[in-house]
Amino acid sequence: MPDGFRSEVREADGSLDATARVLDAAGTDDERVVEAALRPRRLAEFPGQPRVRDQLGLVLEAARRRGSPPDHVLLSGPPGLGKTTLAMIVAAELERPIRVTSGPAIQHAGDLAAVLSSLDEGEVLFLDEIHRMSRSAEEMLYLAMEDFRVDVIVGKGPGATAIPLELPPFTVVGATTRAGLLPAPLRDRFGFTGHLDFYDVADLVTILRRSAGLLGVEADGAGVAEVAGRSRGTPRIANRLLRRVRDWAQVHGEGVVDARAARAALALFDVDEAGLDRLDRAVLEALCRRFGGGPVGLSTLAVAVGEEADTVETVAEPYLVREGYVLRTPRGRAATAAAWRHLGLAVPRETAQQEALPLEDSGPGRFAP
Ligand SMILES: Nc1ncnc2c1ncn2[C@@H]1O[C@H](COP(=O)(O)OP(=O)(O)OP(=O)(O)O)[C@@H](O)[C@H]1O
Numbered sequence: 001m002p003d004g005f006r007s008e009v010r011e012a013d014g015s016l017d018a019t020a021r022v023l024d025a026a027g028t029d030d031e032r033v034v035e036a037a038l039r040p041r042r043l044a045e046f047p048g049q050p051r052v053r054d055q056l057g058l059v060l061e062a063a064r065r066r067g068s069p070p071d072h073v074l075l076s077g078p079p080g081l082g083k084t085t086l087a088m089i090v091a092a093e094l095e096r097p098i099r100v101t102s103g104p105a106i107q108h109a110g111d112l113a114a115v116l117s118s119l120d121e122g123e124v125l126f127l128d129e130i131h132r133m134s135r136s137a138e139e140m141l142y143l144a145m146e147d148f149r150v151d152v153i154v155g156k157g158p159g160a161t162a163i164p165l166e167l168p169p170f171t172v173v174g175a176t177t178r179a180g181l182l183p184a185p186l187r188d189r190f191g192f193t194g195h196l197d198f199y200d201v202a203d204l205v206t207i208l209r210r211s212a213g214l215l216g217v218e219a220d221g222a223g224v225a226e227v228a229g230r231s232r233g234t235p236r237i238a239n240r241l242l243r244r245v246r247d248w249a250q251v252h253g254e255g256v257v258d259a260r261a262a263r264a265a266l267a268l269f270d271v272d273e274a275g276l277d278r279l280d281r282a283v284l285e286a287l288c289r290r291f292g293g294g295p296v297g298l299s300t301l302a303v304a305v306g307e308e309a310d311t312v313e314t315v316a317e318p319y320l321v322r323e324g325y326v327l328r329t330p331r332g333r334a335a336t337a338a339a340w341r342h343l344g345l346a347v348p349r350e351t352a353q354q355e356a357l358p359l360e361d362s363g364p365g366r367f368a369p
């Protein structure tokens, strides 16, 4: 997440300004403590993402039987869907230690060299936000991932020499919200790439029941279903909303997460019936009211809602596109009829006509990004 965005969700005392962005899918530091407690530890207790889970399970099991480290693993997808959780699970399944660092923390190749040269055989190196690493570190990483070797540069200027240093075999687990930003040579070094997608409601219900149990919160079926349906397909948001509904239930109700508590708390925190939050609605409002439904370029749209383009693109847009409110076209972002209707506005004739086209004319991928 861009730092500017993070700082916006904080109060002066550093706590989460929950009314501002209860749906912000990126976690805050205080929240990370709660999150860590709610993370599934093993693949078998990880609900959802069946494809990625099966594929990853196979890769890990085969490596375990061979007794050698598995291929490097890249996990991509929107914030809060379980990339960090899966990285921890990789290490747990391999019964190996995990070393955690992130792209922004590695600004110089030397930083990476120090981490790499201290790895033990079979260790898992988790590189979060891998798309934010410096170019020179990236190049060092290719070599290390492929040949298990780093060139340590000694000295400066014309007298500088590269001393090759052999590394024991290890496994890189990279995580990124922006797989498209990774240079192809780096992407190619990963033997397995798992793309995480939004969760369906049934999986979120499973996750919420488990979280309620861990938090010692009583929750009934209707309450859990209400929260699951309004969590933007994102476990982090589901867990966060569960805690806010629990708060409401403890203050105004009997302490039970039920449908009444869920509806009241979600309304209080600006989560609408479709599960859209303030940023989502701001994007739709800008698209429809300011730009007549678009198409409009991402950066123009971002300025209109007062956010960074990166935030609009990684946080709001994937879900709006997937739910069919926004289309990504070569000329920019455009509102669908569903967006106009969601805001309670009349659907412009042109939009209605376009969407009423028989399917064979427009193709099945009309709503695809
Ligand atoms: N499949 C899942 N089952 C249960 N809980 C999950 C699952 N996926 C994610 N979570 C919960 O959601 C929270 C966020 O997950 P995680 O930190 O793994 O997301 P992330 O993809 O790494 O997000 P970011 O891109 O912001 O780093 C965690 O607290 C975890 O408990």
Ligand SMILES: [Mg+2]
Pocket: 083, 084, 085, 128, 175
């Ligand atoms: Mg993460």
